[in-house]
Every structure is written in C-alpha cells, then in structure tokens.
Amino acid sequence: MFEVAELKSTLDKTSYAAQVPDLRMQLLDLQQKIETAGITVVFLVAGLDCAGKGDIIHTLNEWMDPRYMGTHAFGRPSEDERERPNHWRYWMAQPPRGRIGIFTVGWYGPPLADRLYSRIDEAAFLAELAHINRLEKAWASDGALVVKCWLHLSKKQQRKIIDKTESDPETRWKITEIEHEHLKLYDDFLVIAEKALRETNTPEAPWFLVNGYDSHYRRIAVGRHLAQCITARLEGVRNKCAKSGPPVSSPGPSILSAVDLKAQLGKKAYQEEKSAFQSRISRLTRLARQQKRSAMLVFEGWDAAGKGGVIRRITPAMDARNYRVIPIAAPTDEERAHHYLWRFWRHLPRDGNVTIYDRSWYGRVLVERVEGFASDEEWRRAYSEINDFEEELTGHGIILLKFWLHISKDEQAKRFREREQTRYKRYKITEDDLRNREKWEAYEQAVNDMVTQTSTSYAPWHIVAANDKYHARIEVFRTLCKAYQRALKL
Amino acid sequence: MFEVAELKSTLDKTSYAAQVPDLRMQLLDLQQKIETAGITVVFLVAGLDCAGKGDIIHTLNEWMDPRYMGTHAFGRPSEDERERPNHWRYWMAQPPRGRIGIFTVGWYGPPLADRLYSRIDEAAFLAELAHINRLEKAWASDGALVVKCWLHLSKKQQRKIIDKTESDPETRWKITEIEHEHLKLYDDFLVIAEKALRETNTPEAPWFLVNGYDSHYRRIAVGRHLAQCITARLEGVRNKCAKSGPPVSSPGPSILSAVDLKAQLGKKAYQEEKSAFQSRISRLTRLARQQKRSAMLVFEGWDAAGKGGVIRRITPAMDARNYRVIPIAAPTDEERAHHYLWRFWRHLPRDGNVTIYDRSWYGRVLVERVEGFASDEEWRRAYSEINDFEEELTGHGIILLKFWLHISKDEQAKRFREREQTRYKRYKITEDDLRNREKWEAYEQAVNDMVTQTSTSYAPWHIVAANDKYHARIEVFRTLCKAYQRALKL
Known part of the structure; x- marks a missing residue:
C-alpha cells in the first residue's frame, strides 16, 4: 500500500x-x-x-x-x-x-x-x-x-x-x-x-x-x-460518466520508474541458481502438499515481459498432479453472467494444490480499466473487492504471491521484433499487443494505482525487473521459496 | 427490533x-x-x-x-x-x-x-x-x-x-x-x-x-x-423518485394495534403512586448525578397524547440545575446547514445531567417522512444512522429512554374538542394538528417501521397506553425508575 x-x-x-x-x-x-x-x-x-x-x-x-x-x-x-x-x-x-x-x-x-x-x-x-x-x-x-x-x-x-x-x-x-x-x-x-x-x-x-x-x-x-x-x-x-473521477494515486514517479532495469545475471550463474532453486521448489511444494497448504501464484506484467517463460520454469519442479496453470483470457458466457470474481472463486484449488495464473483478476483494474471495458465506478470498486477476496484466500491459509514483470518500452519493442523474426513465436504478436503499446502511460498509471491499492501486508506485490530474463526468473524463484519457507515456518 | x-x-x-x-x-x-x-x-x-x-x-x-x-x-x-x-x-x-x-x-x-x-x-x-x-x-x-x-x-x-x-x-x-x-x-x-x-x-x-x-x-x-x-x-x-421503495415492516397488525388502550388507573391510586415515584426519581437522579451518569429521555407520541403533561410531572422531582427540557421544533438556519443529527449531538448533556426531549431525532422517520420533507432515501438511511447515534450514547454510559405515548383516534378527537373549549389550551391546536389526523394511517405505518428498525437491546422503545393519562404517567415513572436502577446497579 x-x-x-x-x-x-x-x-x-x-x-x-x-x-x-x-x-x-x-x-x-x-x-x-x-x-x-x-x-x-x-x-x-x-x-x-x-x-x-x-x-x-x-x-x-x-x-x-x-x-x-x-x-x-x-x-x-x-x-x-x-x-x-x-x-x-x-x-x-x-x-x-x-x-x-x-x-x-x-x-x-x-x-x-x-x-x-x-x-x-x-x-x-x-x-x-x-x-x-x-x-x-x-x-x-x-x-x-x-x-x-x-x-x-x-x-x-x-x-x-x-x-x-x-x-x-x-x-x-x-x-x-x-x-x-x-x-x-x-x-x-x-x-x-x-x-x-x-x-x-x-x-x-x-x-x-x-x-x-x-x-x-x-x-x-x-x-x-x-x-x-x-x-x-x-x-x-x-x-454520470465514466473515467473521470479523481486520481487514485499521487503524481510523481511511478512504482515502475523506481525499478532498476539494469539488473542482470550471467548465463552460467543463472543455470546454477536455477537448478538449485528448482530442487528447493520441488521440496517445498511437496512439503506444502503434505501440510495441505495451497498456493496461488499470480503473474501479471507487460506483454512480452516473460510471464510464460517464468511459469514454464517453475512447473517442472512440481508434481504434475499438484498444479494447474490457468491462462486468463476473455470470460466465457457463463462467467460473464456472474460477478467478475466468480470465475476466480470457481478455480480455487483444494487444499494442498498450486494454481498458477497467467494474468488474473487484476485484469479488472488493468486492461478493463484502460480499454474502458469496466466503468469508472466498476474498476474503482474492484480494489476493495480484490482486497477482500485475497484476505479470504490468505485467511484460509493459501500462500498468495503476486508478481508484476516489468520491462522497458524499448525492451518490449526489441522482443516484438524478435518474435516477428522467429517463426514459432510469430503467433504471439497480435493487433492488441501493438495497440497496448500506445497506451503505455495509461497502463503505467493503472499499475501504480493497483500497487497503491492492493499491495497489502497479507498479499504484497512483487515488482520484478525483467529486462534480463535470467535475473527475473531467479528473482521469482527466490521470492517464491521465501514465501513458502515463511508460510511453512521453516 | x-x-x-x-x-x-x-x-x-x-x-x-x-x-x-x-x-x-x-x-x-x-x-x-x-x-x-x-x-x-x-x-x-x-x-x-x-x-x-x-x-x-x-x-x-x-x-x-x-x-x-x-x-x-x-x-x-x-x-x-x-x-x-x-x-x-x-x-x-x-x-x-x-x-x-x-x-x-x-x-x-x-x-x-x-x-x-x-x-x-x-x-x-x-x-x-x-x-x-x-x-x-x-x-x-x-x-x-x-x-x-x-x-x-x-x-x-x-x-x-x-x-x-x-x-x-x-x-x-x-x-x-x-x-x-x-x-x-x-x-x-x-x-x-x-x-x-x-x-x-x-x-x-x-x-x-x-x-x-x-x-x-x-x-x-x-x-x-x-x-x-x-x-x-x-x-x-x-x-429516482421518492416514497416508493419496498415496505420496511410486514403487513398485518401494527405494534400500536396491540396496545391495550383500556388500561386505567383511579385518581387516588394515581396520586399515591405519583408521589412515591417522584421521591424515587428524585433519589435516583441525585445518585446518578453523583456517579456522573447522564440520561436522555425521549418523548414521542400522537398530538395531544400527553407528552407535555408527563414531562411536567417528572421535572419537579429533579434538581433544576440538573435537567433541561428541549422541545424540538423546525430546525434553525444553522442547524439546517448541517447533518440532521448535528443539532442533537449539539445538545448532548455533560456527564451527570438529564435531557428531556419533547419530540426528537425521530422526527426524521415520522413527520419528515410522512409529510415528504425527507426523501425516501433520506428517511430509510436514517434508521441505521439513528441506531449508530444511540449506540454511541449508550456506549458512553448515557441512560437512554424512548417513549411513544399511544392514544386512539377517538380519544384524540375528544381531547382536541376539550382544548377548543378550554381557553388557555386553545393555542395548542393548530392547522397542522388537524391535517395530521388525516394521515393517521401513514403515521401508524411510520411508527410501526420505526419500532421495527430502531428498537434495539440497548435502546428499546416503550409503547405506553395513554388513553388514560394517570395510567400513562405512572407507566413512564415505573419504566424510568427501572432503567435507572438497572443502570446504577441497585
């Protein structure tokens, strides 16, 4: 907060x-x-x-x-x-x-x-x-x-x-x-x-x-x-009309501008740390399962910030029966017929499981806000609804981790170009991605407001410098292990 | 409730x-x-x-x-x-x-x-x-x-x-x-x-x-x-428009229809009981003052139900420096410029005093509702605001008593006629009184809703049968003494 x-x-x-x-x-x-x-x-x-x-x-x-x-x-x-x-x-x-x-x-x-x-x-x-x-x-x-x-x-x-x-x-x-x-x-x-x-x-x-x-x-x-x-x-x-209420967070430097994007990690150090962390994650998630503790990992971030890459490097450390990756796209008809949090309640893991969200309920205060899919009143209300939701989750004993993977606008441009040149990655770029780039400032403001309103003692946001993928992944692993250790009182 | x-x-x-x-x-x-x-x-x-x-x-x-x-x-x-x-x-x-x-x-x-x-x-x-x-x-x-x-x-x-x-x-x-x-x-x-x-x-x-x-x-x-x-x-x-929300309390007999208006007390019994109660009230209020306990007595009721008469028979039993009677009429300009509860906050007694209200904050859900001075949304909201207000009062240790003096429509007509014939009482009848009679049912509904919403364990309503004035007064005295005794743990 x-x-x-x-x-x-x-x-x-x-x-x-x-x-x-x-x-x-x-x-x-x-x-x-x-x-x-x-x-x-x-x-x-x-x-x-x-x-x-x-x-x-x-x-x-x-x-x-x-x-x-x-x-x-x-x-x-x-x-x-x-x-x-x-x-x-x-x-x-x-x-x-x-x-x-x-x-x-x-x-x-x-x-x-x-x-x-x-x-x-x-x-x-x-x-x-x-x-x-x-x-x-x-x-x-x-x-x-x-x-x-x-x-x-x-x-x-x-x-x-x-x-x-x-x-x-x-x-x-x-x-x-x-x-x-x-x-x-x-x-x-x-x-x-x-x-x-x-x-x-x-x-x-x-x-x-x-x-x-x-x-x-x-x-x-x-x-x-x-x-x-x-x-x-x-x-x-x-x-009356949408999108014109008073600002949510103060002007001045945004939380993202304070991130040191130069943070780097060499390939060799990365590979060593990675395998060490993966075996720790394997051990910790097994232990958590035995103690019937669930975890929910939320990944948000700019397009091409490497969310999928991080997730793909966490899951191999886990028992396949034990986790589920849920990519969040547009809601189904049935989901649309309910409160927007309903579909997240719906996917809550039973005790002892891990659910990994590639994008999440924060869409309400990010894309839905910036693109105008949610009214001013709706996204403003969402902050406290989300806080209540997460308080219930953590109150039940769920280990909840929220990551924002941050990259610079230039780095994003570079990655988009690379994707265009790599055949099997080309499908990843859509019209939406290009349009979102134009709204970089609006998204930055939305992220700033989101962190101000929903980074709580029981579910803080972790902003990860992700211009360097190796650094970002190890950072996520480290945060993950720390959170598990604290929750399992190790 | x-x-x-x-x-x-x-x-x-x-x-x-x-x-x-x-x-x-x-x-x-x-x-x-x-x-x-x-x-x-x-x-x-x-x-x-x-x-x-x-x-x-x-x-x-x-x-x-x-x-x-x-x-x-x-x-x-x-x-x-x-x-x-x-x-x-x-x-x-x-x-x-x-x-x-x-x-x-x-x-x-x-x-x-x-x-x-x-x-x-x-x-x-x-x-x-x-x-x-x-x-x-x-x-x-x-x-x-x-x-x-x-x-x-x-x-x-x-x-x-x-x-x-x-x-x-x-x-x-x-x-x-x-x-x-x-x-x-x-x-x-x-x-x-x-x-x-x-x-x-x-x-x-x-x-x-x-x-x-x-x-x-x-x-x-x-x-x-x-x-x-x-x-x-x-x-x-x-x-949108006022006065058309769903009902507040259920149809069927009202709380007032359940009052036994035949209750009576002979003059002699009344006078004996009265002086006994007055000396008890005198003793109890002195004791309360020593213990720095305040009291607030609220009198509501039909026009001509005898509110003034009861009040005039309570005050002689009290130390004149110790009580204040506040007749509630239309708010002043200054009062109108604030929240409607402001003027009642304003008159709160210091510890150890008695304040007697001849009509009260309940005007919001009675006359203001029935006459349309308060919008539908305003009087509906007032119930919980009043409950909060009274919870603060009693939480501070104030002894709060609320009386509704109930008479039948016929009895009211009789009293109005008597007033017209008694010279010094004639001023008491106004156009308003006659108009209010036409809205008897609307007021009865408002009283029913008020009791449903604001009769709480810490500040219950006392409905007093007042067709017989002697009975009503003794009933009020008795309730008053009981409340003081409980509050002072006697």
Whole structure:
C-alpha cells in the first residue's frame, strides 16, 4: 500500500513558483463555487510525523480564503469532551454547507495511537474503524465531500528529516522525544496504519497517499488533489460518466520508474541458481502438499515481459498432479453472467494444490480499466473487492504471491521484433499487443494505482525487473521459496 | 427490533385462496421480466426454528417457474467445502444474471450457530458479519437484487408450534432434540440474532421481518414482499423518485394495534403512586448525578397524547440545575446547514445531567417522512444512522429512554374538542394538528417501521397506553425508575 508513497518525489523551486499562482486561483474559485452550491467539504490530513501535515494546513490557509474555512486540530480530549461520546467533538466541528473544514489527523488520531501503544486490542481497533466509516458515511450521504490525504515517508526519509531538523538550532525545538520514539516504532506503526487505511478506504471517503519528503512537491500534490476532488464533485462526475473521477494515486514517479532495469545475471550463474532453486521448489511444494497448504501464484506484467517463460520454469519442479496453470483470457458466457470474481472463486484449488495464473483478476483494474471495458465506478470498486477476496484466500491459509514483470518500452519493442523474426513465436504478436503499446502511460498509471491499492501486508506485490530474463526468473524463484519457507515456518 | 414480528398475524383460508392466484401470476410475470432484464435475484430466508422457512421454499418453488430458479440449502461444510475459504460455497451458488437463487439461511447459518454455542467470540462474530456485508455488497454493486426475509416467532408461539407438531403422529418426526434445545436458548439466540440483523441491515440488502406463526399469512407476506422488491427494482424506483421503495415492516397488525388502550388507573391510586415515584426519581437522579451518569429521555407520541403533561410531572422531582427540557421544533438556519443529527449531538448533556426531549431525532422517520420533507432515501438511511447515534450514547454510559405515548383516534378527537373549549389550551391546536389526523394511517405505518428498525437491546422503545393519562404517567415513572436502577446497579 505504501510502496508508491515511499518513493521520494521532489519539485524544484522554479517549477513550484510557476505552479502556485494558478493553483491558488483555482482553489479560490472553487471555494466560491462550493459556497454557492452549498457543498460541505471535509478535508482531512493524516500521516507520519515530520511528513508535513502542519505545513499543508498553513499552506491551504494561506492559499485559500480563511473566512470560508475552519481548521480543527484535536489534542487530548478536554474535560468537556471526555464527558461526551468520543465522536462528539468531531460532530461539533462539522463544517456547515458551503464551507471547508480542515482536519489534522481528526478522528484517526485516537485509534491509531491507542493501538500503537496497545491500549486497545485488535477487535476494539476494528470497531473504532467501523465507527469512523459510519461517521464519514453519514456525512457523505448528507452531501459532504470527504477528501482524505495521507502524508507518507519511508523510514530512511523520516530519519533524515529528523536529523536535519535537529541539526538546525532554529528548528531543533520541533523534535521531541515523541518523534524519536515514533521513529523506533516505525514498522509497527505501518502495520497499524495499513490496516486503518485499508478499512477506511471507502467509495464515500477514499484515501490519497502522498510522499511528504519535499515540501514543494507535497503542497502541489495535495492542493491539486483537493482541487480535482472538488471539481469532480461540482461536475457530478462520479454519478454520470465514466473515467473521470479523481486520481487514485499521487503524481510523481511511478512504482515502475523506481525499478532498476539494469539488473542482470550471467548465463552460467543463472543455470546454477536455477537448478538449485528448482530442487528447493520441488521440496517445498511437496512439503506444502503434505501440510495441505495451497498456493496461488499470480503473474501479471507487460506483454512480452516473460510471464510464460517464468511459469514454464517453475512447473517442472512440481508434481504434475499438484498444479494447474490457468491462462486468463476473455470470460466465457457463463462467467460473464456472474460477478467478475466468480470465475476466480470457481478455480480455487483444494487444499494442498498450486494454481498458477497467467494474468488474473487484476485484469479488472488493468486492461478493463484502460480499454474502458469496466466503468469508472466498476474498476474503482474492484480494489476493495480484490482486497477482500485475497484476505479470504490468505485467511484460509493459501500462500498468495503476486508478481508484476516489468520491462522497458524499448525492451518490449526489441522482443516484438524478435518474435516477428522467429517463426514459432510469430503467433504471439497480435493487433492488441501493438495497440497496448500506445497506451503505455495509461497502463503505467493503472499499475501504480493497483500497487497503491492492493499491495497489502497479507498479499504484497512483487515488482520484478525483467529486462534480463535470467535475473527475473531467479528473482521469482527466490521470492517464491521465501514465501513458502515463511508460510511453512521453516 | 422483533416487537412487531412477534405479533401473531393470521389470514383465513378463504382470503388466502382468493389472494394466491393473482400473486402467482404476478410472480411468474416478474420472473420473466427479470430474465429479460438480466437481473440476478438473491432471495434469502432465515429465522427461527419452526417459523416456516422450509414451507416458504416449497411454496415459492410451487408458485414460480423452477426452470429459472435454483434453491440452495447449506448443511455442515463438506470436505470439498472445508478445503476452500468459507464463502466459496456461496460464491459457487451465485445465481447467473436473469435468475433467482433461493437460499435458506445461507451465509447467516454458521456465524449464528457458532456464536450461539460460543464457538466464536463477539469480535469474531462481528468480523463474520462484516464479511457477510462485503459479500452482499459485492453482489449488489454488480447489479444483483438482494432480498432477505426473517421469519419470526415469539417464544410462546414457538413452543406452541413444537407442541402441536409433536402431538400429531404424522409430523412428530419433524421435532428433534435440536428444536427443544433451541427453544431453551430462545432468549440468548434473540440477542445474537438482533445483533446480526442490525449489522447486516444495509441499504444494499435490507431485512424484512415477518411473523411466521400462520402459514397462510407468511406465504402471502413473503411472496408480496418479493414481488414488491422486484417491481421496485424493475422500475428503478430507488434511484429516482421518492416514497416508493419496498415496505420496511410486514403487513398485518401494527405494534400500536396491540396496545391495550383500556388500561386505567383511579385518581387516588394515581396520586399515591405519583408521589412515591417522584421521591424515587428524585433519589435516583441525585445518585446518578453523583456517579456522573447522564440520561436522555425521549418523548414521542400522537398530538395531544400527553407528552407535555408527563414531562411536567417528572421535572419537579429533579434538581433544576440538573435537567433541561428541549422541545424540538423546525430546525434553525444553522442547524439546517448541517447533518440532521448535528443539532442533537449539539445538545448532548455533560456527564451527570438529564435531557428531556419533547419530540426528537425521530422526527426524521415520522413527520419528515410522512409529510415528504425527507426523501425516501433520506428517511430509510436514517434508521441505521439513528441506531449508530444511540449506540454511541449508550456506549458512553448515557441512560437512554424512548417513549411513544399511544392514544386512539377517538380519544384524540375528544381531547382536541376539550382544548377548543378550554381557553388557555386553545393555542395548542393548530392547522397542522388537524391535517395530521388525516394521515393517521401513514403515521401508524411510520411508527410501526420505526419500532421495527430502531428498537434495539440497548435502546428499546416503550409503547405506553395513554388513553388514560394517570395510567400513562405512572407507566413512564415505573419504566424510568427501572432503567435507572438497572443502570446504577441497585
């Protein structure tokens, strides 16, 4: 979930200065329009320490007309607040129609902190999150636009900011023991935050994740997002036509751009590693079968990224009675007559088996989204449906692995040319493949959104650099073995 | 929640025979229409033992065209099913577009049974219910119409059916140890069932409660409901115009018709009881204040039912610094600019205080519904918003009491006439009062729906027979004292 938001995104001073005036004008204009339309806007900023929550609040207050907005920060509950139900103070701060209410952390503060310090157990935490969903849903059903931004940092980035802030006598006061303590708890907090974001990432109030390292970048990213959400609401877009809702993940470098495509492996090293891994895979899958543990391996990736090649090198290591490769093409009539996940439920392996998917249910948020086969509302809804589906799978004990094989556009072109020249590979190139190339950027955005929304602690995405086939295959083998070992507690 | 569904509802043989042919024709016709429209219908029947679940399945299979429907009952999971995630078998049974799938108990079976026999704890139970909501939501978002009926019986009715079935040698085999055991667990089961129904009573898949005592009545009630839901879907009503969604509670006697309005109390007995209760109330509210427990008393009822009179006889028993009476009239401009619950959040007492509402947030589902001030979608949504609100209140420790003062239409007419003749009471009668009288039936339906939807274990409705004012007041005093005693653990 946080993979994309951990990528450092920056904006230089000149570009920033060039973009601010237009954005300010736009936000001021939108503020007037929501006033006229009588729409309540609830804007909530949460995220990690030092990721710039306060800076965003200052910036928005500076950019917009403070007469038509209110800012609300909630500390430890006052006596007045403690003597009412927990959500009382949030209800009291509900912005009236036509106004923007800006909330820092808001109703997410207490449950996150209470869970981090184990003051509440998992069940109580989930109940609090359900409680939050009901609050946001009640406001949204009443016509409020709820926009939520999560400012994120990688652990390294957070440490760097803390060090930098402390080394400057002017800003040293900003860092207290709490920031140091939170840095130590970074990994624990991320597990809790992922759970919270996933459970509260509803159609009524979706989360938007932004890397908070660079102040210029984050201000523009958050400001733009707010403007886009308001514009979409004013146009009533979500209810009418497809493909125009607000963005799912933040602008800036995509998860794919961060992949080091130069990674290589020599032929000899490859062959040695391959046979070592294959015998490990053979042993591990036998063991898993004995323990009645199933596995599902999902392969997605660009055309010609080598999905088939990897699969053909995994299966020889397995007992033929034990696995099944399912290539996913267009659905049958019967499948089309059901929910799109039905056909994947249908092929679920019995305990102890391996199912390998050459393309998968992710088609919904990739090809179906980009080609317009699924409506805006359908593919947006699919993220949480897929997360639920995968939670059921892993909850049942299935080992679920998801790979995206990444190659560059040039590498793809090269492979297409090779295929044309190799007679027995020529059938592999279709009109579709060539058309897909034209939509490379749209697909890259879809992959970025997919990773943001569906890379979960129980079913993370593995992005594999696949310009070099040898490297890619060994990488997949290694990930596979690790996952089996963890699952079988070896 | 079950108050209305516990009322015995019957239909004599002749009326039944007269109604069946039309209903069958209608259902067959609708079946063809959904086939043409490609709509999936998921029809689920759950409820108590002996309440006629099986009979409903037989009846629908007899009435409708079995070629376009499938019936699914799920027993203990087979080996095949155990080797997949829990919901696998339900997904496999998903009816294709254009077909009706009939499910007995379905996905509600395992969580209800597991919780009843304490095989899972409350947190796991809630997680299962959330899981069910996601299943139903996924199907509904995909275009399925989900209709859920709960066949209910009072404990007495259940016992009577068991006795009757056992005394007939022909049917004796139907009653096993399980039925007897369940009868013993009746009260426990009801608490669990209420929780389940409340948590899963979503806009996508609302519950419909039917008294199952009489087979003629229940068949017609359930068949009609199914027909109404399909008709509403075909007309796309819920998305367009107001006030035409399917009914919220079943036809048959209303909760108000079951009230014994003859209940009376002599003046002398009244005065004695009154002063005794007033001193108890005085003591109890003082004690509650010391323990920092708040109370909220909600008074609803017909015009001229005597709400003000009761309130004026409660307050003298309290410390004037300790209570506040809030008469609810039309909202102010500021209140109108917020969610309709905002103004009630606003007036929440601090710990240790009493707030008395002369009319309340229930206006949303009473006057606003009947007069059309709230849209169909708004008042339907309000039930669960109100339940959530009240759960927060009681969760915080607030003692919440809700009274409906019931009088007959004749009694109301008499009181209106008296008011006209009493000079200082004349101001009390307005045009509105007279208009409301014309909508008596609509209000009665609204009250019935309100009790069905919002009478919860933590905040039940108290329906008070108020044709006799003395009786009504003492009844309120008694309920009030009982609630305080329970809350203060006296």
